[in-house]
Amino acid sequence: MEVVYPKFRPDPGLSRAEMEELQREIAREAVFEGRFECDSPVVVGVDQAFPDEQAVSAIVAMRDGEVIERASAVTELSIPYIPGLLSFREGESILAAFEELECEPDLALFDGSGRIHYRQAGLATHMGVALDLPSVGVAKSLLCGRLSNPPEEPFSEGTRVPILADDRVEVEEGTVLGYAVQTRQYEGGSRYINPLYVSPGHRVDPETAASLAQAHCEGYKLPEPVRRADSYAGELADEARQ
């Protein structure tokens, strides 16, 4: 598929201030609402691996529980990881992989934050806006924001706790940015799984983002397309190291 808005391509050569300003522009362009009603959607999971100084991006496309396509791309890493600027480190590789994808996805699930971000423009939002594609951010840890009235831990399976904007986020404090979603939990009290932090990327509201993430979990913590992309990226990274 094509990058609809080239002006939003993440350029690692920008200054930090320019990156942050582009993120504010992306956040203004992003739509954090929508219920995503689609019959038999093509859903892609996106993940990366980093063998040596390269970024390997992997996309797995699924429809009705079946894998229909895989795509990937490899680029050289040019900047280090900086909290809040992740999309400028990994985005070029991800967009290159999307340009290799032949099918037309209806939704993308990313491994990282969407609206849960200092400038409301995390990886899922940046990519979703650049591609003009509905997207959801699925993170394994919380970048910013705070849980609203969390119940006792450990959260039981199916629990959803709102993530509210705190003073680190450039938006009215208390705004619902996403949800902590306990997609999987053990029953006994021995081991315990952390929740996912799910937020809108583009064209979905926070509740819909949480529902979409949950709906794609098949007995595992991560949504199936993301699990598959994670696995695929790992395979490609192993080959790249050889």
Place this chain on the structure above:
DNA sequence: GCGACAG
């Protein structure tokens, strides 16, 4: 100076 910090 101290704490926070997606992947």
Place this chain on the structure above:
DNA sequence: ATCTTGTCGC
């Protein structure tokens, strides 16, 4: 994320 051994639990 990546570098790595063992260990716990079903």
